[in-house]
Each structure stands twice: as C-alpha cells, then as structure tokens.
Amino acid sequence: MFHLIAVGRMKDRVERDLFDRYANRLSPRIKLVELPEGRGAPNEIKRREGQAILTALPDRAIVVAMDEGGRTYDSLAFSHAVEQWVETPRPLCFVIGGAEGLDATVIQRADHTLSLGKMTWPHMLVRGMLAEQLYRARAISSGHPYHRAGRP
Numbered sequence: 001m002f003h004l005i006a007v008g009r010m011k012d013r014v015e016r017d018l019f020d021r022y023a024n025r026l027s028p029r030i031k032l033v034e035l036p037e038g039r040g041a042p043n044e045i046k047r048r049e050g051q052a053i054l055t056a057l058p059d060r061a062i063v064v065a066m067d068e069g070g071r072t073y074d075s076l077a078f079s080h081a082v083e084q085w086v087e088t089p090r091p092l093c094f095v096i097g098g099a100e101g102l103d104a105t106v107i108q109r110a111d112h113t114l115s116l117g118k119m120t121w122p123h124m125l126v127r128g129m130l131a132e133q134l135y136r137a138r139a140i141s142s143g144h145p146y147h148r149a150g151r152p
C-alpha cells in the first residue's frame with residue numbers, strides 16, 4: 001500500500017475528484033491521511049504541522065517529501081524509483097505540506113524528495129498530480145499503454 005500524509009482537508013469537489021480519479025485506479029491502493037492545518041505565525045504553523053506529520057508516519061517508512069526544491073525525475077526514472085521503493089518491506093509514504101510548506105524537520109527525516117517542477121503548486125492540486133504520476137509510474141512498469149513514450 002502507498003501512504004500519503006497531507007496537510008489540510010480536501011473540501012473542494014473538483015480537487016477530490018481529480019485525486020480519486022487516479023487513486024481509485026492505483027495498485028497498490030493509496031491510503032490518504034489528512035492532518036489539520038496548524039495555527040499561529042507561519043513558522044509556528046510549519047513547526048506544528050511538521051510534528052504532526054512526523055508522528056503520523058508509519059513505522060520504518062521510506063519517506064518521500066513533496067518539495068518544489070526537491071529532486072526532479074522523468075516519468076521513466078520515477079517509475080524505476082517507485083518499483084525499487086515498493087519492493088522493500090518498508091511502507092512507502094509521501095508527504096505534502098500545507099500553505100506554508102514542509103518544516104525542515106520533515107525534509108531532514110525524508111529519505112527522498114520529489115519535485116513536480118520549480119513552480120509552486122497549490123497543495124490540494126499536488127495530491128491529484130502525485131496520484132496521477134504514481135498511476136503513470138505503475139502503468140510504465142506493468143507495460144500498460146496509459147503511458148505513451150512517443151518522444152523521439
């Protein structure tokens with residue numbers, strides 16, 4: 001099972017539908033844990049949310065922090081990375097920060113970082129984008145024609 005820990009509740013139906021469209025087709029399934037948004041000044045929000053994320057991590061998880069400053073992959077390389085991660089006995093857990101971003105303690109705990117490009121995306125959209133990329137990664141490794149490697 002994939003795990004996803006994300007700050008905030010998906011209230012908007014369009015954002016939820018986007019996430020569900022890919023999450024419902026994904027194998028293994030993805031378990032989403034939503035954490036409440038922190039309160040206070042920006043640094044305090046980040047610190048509190050960071051603590052909550054670290055507490056919610058499954059034991060011995062391989063942690064992949066979604067971070068715009070993180071590592072970029074092309075879809076093939078990401079597919080290979082996901083295959084390696086799921087083959088280990090450790091749970092694979094992605095984390096998405098809130099409006100203030102991820103606390104440094106979470107980035108430090110992460111085994112890997114994953115950037116969807118240098119632009120900042122709204123955290124609710126990142127859920128759907130990650131679910132799609134995981135679905136694509138699994139389609140590539142299983143030879144499913146969803147991914148068209150049409151580039152010369």
Ligand SMILES: C[S@@+](CC[C@H](N)C(=O)[O-])C[C@H]1O[C@@H](n2cnc3c(N)ncnc32)[C@H](O)[C@@H]1O
Nearest residue numbers: 066067068096097101102115116117120121123
């Ligand atoms: C609105 S962004 C936070 C922006 C914040 N200023 C920062 O420095 O991280 C909320 C979360 O969405 C995710 N996110 C946003 N853009 C991303 C990107 N390009 N690649 C990967 N994750 C991203 C990250 O987990 C981030 O913590």
